[in-house]
Amino acid sequence: MGASIRARRCRRWPAAQNLAVCTFTAERCRIQSWSGFEVTDCAHELAEQIRAAETSGRPLRIRGGDTRSFLRCDASCDTEVLDVRPHQGVIAFEPAELVLTARGGTPLEEIESTLAEARQCLPFDPPRFAPGSTLGGAVASGLAGPSRPWHGSVRDAVLGVTLLDGRAASGHFGGQVMKNVAGYDVARLNAGAMGALGVLLDISLRVAPVPEQRMTRVLEVGLAEARARMTALARRPLPITGLAWEAGRLRVRLAGSEVGVAAAVAAVGGDACEENDSYWNDLRDVTLAFFAGEGPLWRLSLPVTAPQPDLAANWLLDWGGAQRWCRTDAPAETVLTAAKALGGHAMRQRPTPARSPLPPAMAGLQARIKAVFDPGGILNPGVLYPDLL
Structure with a gap:
């Protein structure tokens, strides 16, 4: 096994059918290649759709594998689907450093396959409610498996993210090491936010060795x-x-x-x-x-x-x-x-x-955070609480 894997070949998804979804596919996205591997970069196309939604005022429902939709509190919300699956691939994997960076639309199966080659795994062991779960969905839902009390939560594993907010602005928060770097708290804030603060374009995670x-x-x-x-x-x-x-x-x-x-x-x-x-x-x-x-x-x-x-x-x-x-x-x-x-x-x-309602002080804080990242309230409105835009 080499010291690092700089990218991993990914599948290309066709546009979803019979839904109000983005019209681009991976074929329109920029393809980045390192050492013979490919990663699709659809950040520009995703930003275009967010920009159009901000102008029209029509909200967007961020969708990856759509395996966690039963967690949403906004099932009746009239939204257009923003499909992030074309934006996928493992960008970098440093086994010696126990760090992996991948696109948000990367299937969990691909993440696990890459890690398994180095006998490593995701410490928070995210649920796979159905085939097709994506890394972005796993982080956005914030759900961890039975090992959580001993190996930590999803939030504990997040080192950094690249986030596309409700104004179609892209920002990088955190990094690839576990230390107090600028933006680290913002990166962790997106674990469990259900996409209400933005689209998780890229995610850097701390990984763990597989036990003997x-x-x-x-x-x-x-x-x-x-x-x-x-x-x-x-x-x-x-x-x-x-x-x-x-x-x-x-x-x-x-x-x-x-x-x-x-x-x-x-x-x-x-x-x-x-x-x-x-x-x-x-x-x-x-x-x-x-x-x-x-x-x-x-x-x-x-x-x-x-x-x-x-x-x-x-x-x-x-x-x-x-x-x-x-x-x-x-x-x-x-x-x-x-x-x-x-x-x-x-x-x-x-x-x-x-779900249990938030105390007024906490609800007010969440509303203010939402307003910073998504002032128009177009990204997954009401996904956590019906009255939280």
Whole structure:
């Protein structure tokens, strides 16, 4: 493996059909080549469409793989689609420095393939809700997998971004190293913003080595005992990368050196898990049997030490108890109030999005930030909250 990969060949997407979308394709975009690889640069075409939307006042819905649209609170908003998929490709990968830079429209599969060649991975392990997920969508949604409490959030991995704002102005924030550089906070601010502040043209990320060994242990325990055990295990110096409880089974994922994992197995106890990686992948992608069906599905973010909400519900606990999935027919206001009372917040993912309202001070701050980057309110209006342009 060479010291660096300066670019990676990418696919070229045709224009989407039967939608009000941008009319350009990768064929119109500038092709950059290094060492025989190609990266498409469609920043100019994307800026043209934003400029036209700003003039007409018609809002834009930023779209990549369209695998996270169920998270949006603006499904009924009349918008034109801004398709970023033609703007794709790995720009630079420095395995020795654990840094990768890629276009926002690059498929996650391509990112992971590039990293796998150097036995590296994305530390936040983003969900793949469906084929076609893009890097920009993964960062913009801000969602991380089961290893988040130990490997960090999406925001923790973002080193820098090139952002195309609501005035069609391009700016670079942050860099390619983890230090206090100008714009670093702005780069991280876009993790979880759902594109409300601009189009993520390019993203630099901190990546991580793939562990030498992974193993999952299973303990048969009830919910109360599982919560106590998760708290106790999280306090110990063990190579834990996953703690989840469902239907009477506590799963503990261990990852690290062969010697370290073997020692941790002796400390954790339990039985070997036949599913191993498949269970954690299905948990990450929200495809376990627990998530199936048409009934309401809630995701609660709570302090690990918070007691269980007083709700008639079926539960699945992830992140050592900090993320609690809930199947309940309780009214939305009841769930939102229960989460707030315990110092957390809640989001309903099905059948329609609903989330805890922002405190007035926080709502005002978000509105002011939005006005700086998108004064016309044309980029993904209402995507996070219906009343936030």
